[in-house]
Amino acid sequence: MNVYFDVLIVGTGAAGMYAALNLRQDLKVLLITKAEAAECNSYLAQGGIAVARDENDLDSFVEDTLKAGKYENNVEAVKVLARESRENINQLIRYGVEFDREHGDLQYTREGAHRINRIVHCKDQTGKKVTEALYKEVKRRRNITVFEGTCLIDILRVGNTCCGGIAVKNGEVFFIHSKFVLLASGGIGGLFKNSTNYCSVTGDGIAIALKNGIKVKNLNYIQIHPTAFYEEAPNGRRFLISEAVRGEGGKLINKNKERFVDELLPRDVVSKKIFEEEEKTHMPYVGLDITFKPAAYLVKRFPGIYRECLKKGVDITRNVIPVTPAQHYFMGGIEVDLYAQTSMKNLFACGEVSCTGVHGANRLASNSLLEALVFSRRAAKLINSTIDFVNRLDAKAPDIPLNPDIEQKRNREIAIQKFKEVIGGLKSELVSC
């Protein structure tokens, strides 16, 4: 079946929905997701979103991001991120996101490798609140159509110009013709046995880029989060214990109840120390202790973590939480410029699927939602100002693959193959969760 839109957006996470909302309302936009709209890593975000406190904090925020990224970041991209952080948080507030406040002002918390408190949050359910607010606004917009359960399997193109996508919904193939395509299909966690991500987020965007000769970058830059809840036989994704727990004073201890690392060092350093400690003590996990904080405070500050741990038999107000590192985030991705443009004409990539260079070799906590917001809005603005000059290319026949893979297995296989090549010595196994 052929369908026609001005812009096709793939993914209903923060990047995809925010891009859609920043597009002109006279454009016909199709937003697709392979799962239900809420099944995205953006929904799972707990800790919050980083934001420069004021003009005086801009340089420090940039420096903290560069330091965490081992100075392999794209400095211009980091400056854009810091400079545009406040206006995007304000936009979320206008969409109805109720960040926690104290005495009427936004409340800022701290996470690893940030020198000051600069994370806005909605208790420990920031992603849920943000994506719910964005989705509510998306549903209000009459120019945006949402197709759930619709998996992008490839793009349509004429030479190196993108002109739509091929998607499968209930076994039926859709040829979606559009002037622009924006990939916001998220990361790669679903390829790993131990990951905090939804299993359905399987690097499809990367596979599609590889198939079509679109430039990708830093595919070996995969972030392992130090503190996922340890279970002997996890069913699906591992539950994350937010960095904010350490930000609020949580201590990492070994089986002898000794601290072995500064908890607020960058994630790669803390993860490495935990792996070493696990090996030394012959234990598959270490402990995260926050029991010294008042119980009422913990229940109020971390209601989601409190409830989920309780379900798993751990009362965080009284028990040490068993934690171990797990795959969490992908710093590499489809190479993009400061407006999220890929190496293919009329194809944009935003959020975790993209590599703006903001994170360098290691992401600073709470910078990923911010990156998704800042660069998807930039992409939308560029589309808004250029779309009137783009002719729909479907006058020419796009190159259509002969046998579209309606079972959607091929992209996953391509991604697994590629990551096996680049992954080197990472501890998490690359198998289906």
Ligand SMILES: Cc1cc2nc3c(=O)[nH]c(=O)nc-3n(C[C@H](O)[C@H](O)[C@H](O)COP(=O)(O)OP(=O)(O)OC[C@H]3O[C@@H](n4cnc5c(N)ncnc54)[C@H](O)[C@@H]3O)c2cc1C
């Ligand atoms: C547990 C957890 C906690 C986190 N906490 C924080 C935090 O506190 N602060 C922070 O900044 N970041 C946090 N992150 C990271 C952050 O949530 C993600 O990096 C970010 O939300 C990515 O947004 P996105 O829109 O790019 O992708 P996602 O939100 O993952 O959305 C991807 C979308 O693409 C869809 N999709 C994928 N493939 C296809 C396909 N082939 N066809 C159609 N649709 C497809 C998916 O179904 C989904 O809708 C956390 C991540 C996790 C997993």
